[in-house]
Amino acid sequence: MxxxxxxxxxxxxxxxxxxxxxxxxxxxxxxxxxxxxxxxxxxxxxxxxxxxxxxxxxxxxxxxxxxxxxxxxxxxxxxxxxxxxxxxxxxxxxxxxxxxxxxxxxxxxxxRKTFPIKSTDYIIVHPHFDEYDDHILWFGPVVAAASSDSDKGSTTIELCDLTRYGKRCGNLKGEVFDQRFRNRIGELLMSRDQGDATEVLAELALQIKKLPEKK
Ligand SMILES: [Zn+2]
Incomplete structure (x- = not known):
């Protein structure tokens, strides 16, 4: 930018x-x-x-x-x-x-008094100092934090209420977007091979099972 x-x-x-x-x-x-x-x-x-x-x-x-x-x-x-x-x-x-x-x-x-100019000075995805896609991923209206060395994705999702798009369109309650899901979806996308991805998918399926059934 x-x-x-x-x-x-x-x-x-x-x-x-x-x-x-x-x-x-x-x-x-x-x-x-x-x-x-x-x-x-x-x-x-x-x-x-x-x-x-x-x-x-x-x-x-x-x-x-x-x-x-x-x-x-x-x-x-x-x-x-x-x-x-x-x-x-x-x-x-x-x-x-x-x-x-x-x-x-x-x-x-x-x-801090002086203006921070490094990505690592910030806990959110910085429009000037960060690559957005390294931290936040969108699947249509559903948002996920990408796996990265920082929690910037998750923190930005929380601070800016980015789950509102998914909630609106899916008429879903909070649980679907809890931290475990965000991290898992991020991991899924960053999987290096099919083994990794299958493992993450299995964990996601388990978490989905714990959710209440659709009324
Ligand atoms: Zn916005």
Whole structure:
């Protein structure tokens, strides 16, 4: 993903904010009228760069309409207003991912003062620093965490409520999407040979058996 670049009048607004003393950097400034042109540059850039895909659920909103998209602060602006215009802290997301994510912590070290620029600094899949497909897999509306060295997939699924698509369409209850299933489906996809896959499938079948029968 390409970080947004600021030019002209927009760059001046960003620079003026960044030059403020730390205690005068406030999250609410994002919504100020003076910031409208900055928000537009940011949203237009990431909507195009992400090809109209939400950075967390990867579902497409087929519109460039700024009002439909949320300008997403990966580290919530309420918790770290000093990163309000940091290009690497910005993306666009759908509202249904952004609302559950809210102001939840996404950092390994939430007390950190400088801007974290490494994938390993984050506990979620980072739109700039991670490859989405390494961590999260979609099977139609069903989501699974890919087997990987980190729990980023599972944490993102939880924080952004990504199981909502599957729940909606299958009219299913929570159990189907519990942690064991997510991990197993991830393992299934990463199986190196038929033996591995058969083993995972057998475990999945066992877990399915434990679920209540369909009413
Ligand atoms: Zn989304």
């Amino acid at each position: 390409q970080p947004v670049k600021y030019g002209g009048a927009v760059a001046a607004i960003v620079q003026a904010y960044n030059a403020r003393p730390e205690n005068e950097k406030v999250a609410a400034y994002w919504s100020a009228d003076a910031v409208t042109p900055v928000r537009k540059v940011i949203k237009d850039h990431y909507i195009a760069d992400q090809q109209q895909l939400c950075c967390y659920c990867r579902h497409q909103l087929e519109t460039n309409n700024n009002a439909v998209w949320d300008g997403e602060h990966i580290i919530a602006r309420e918790t770290k207003p000093q990163f309000l215009f940091e290009p690497l802290n910005l993306s666009v997301s759908c509202k249904d991912c952004n609302v559950p994510k809210g102001t939840k912590n996404v950092l390994k070290n939430k007390d």
